[in-house]
Amino acid sequence: MRYIAVIFWSIMLGQVAGFIGGALNQxxxxxxxxxxxxxxxxxxxxxxxxxxxxxxxxxxxxxxx
Known part of the structure; x- marks a missing residue:
């Protein structure tokens, strides 16, 4: 169960980081x-x-x- 939670939260935080990184790099x-x-x-x-x-x-x- 711990690994499922890690993968879930990494996907969520990765999406946020990807969105912000894309916006900063235009x-x-x-x-x-x-x-x-x-x-x-x-x-x-x-x-x-x-x-x-x-x-x-x-x-x-x-x-x-």
């Missing part, structure tokens, strides 16, 4: 690109803590051994 707003980019970043930022958590656990077990 370009046409493209919602498809905004959705794709925000989903990619949501997946990246959801996977990074899992990778870092596993590396921290590995270093702790090496120090205790």
């Amino acid at each position: 370009q046409k707003f493209n919602s498809t690109y905004s959705i794709i980019i925000s989903i990619v970043f949501a997946i990246i930022f959801s996977v990074i803590p899992l990778i870092l958590d596993s590396s921290v656990k590995d270093t702790k077990t090496e120090k205790n051994a």
Whole structure:
């Protein structure tokens, strides 16, 4: 459920950021690109803590051994 909420909010905030960024650059707003980019970043930022958590656990077990 947590990952669904992360993807939902990243899409919403990505749309807002894409709209504001398009307005500041005086370009046409493209919602498809905004959705794709925000989903990619949501997946990246959801996977990074899992990778870092596993590396921290590995270093702790090496120090205790």
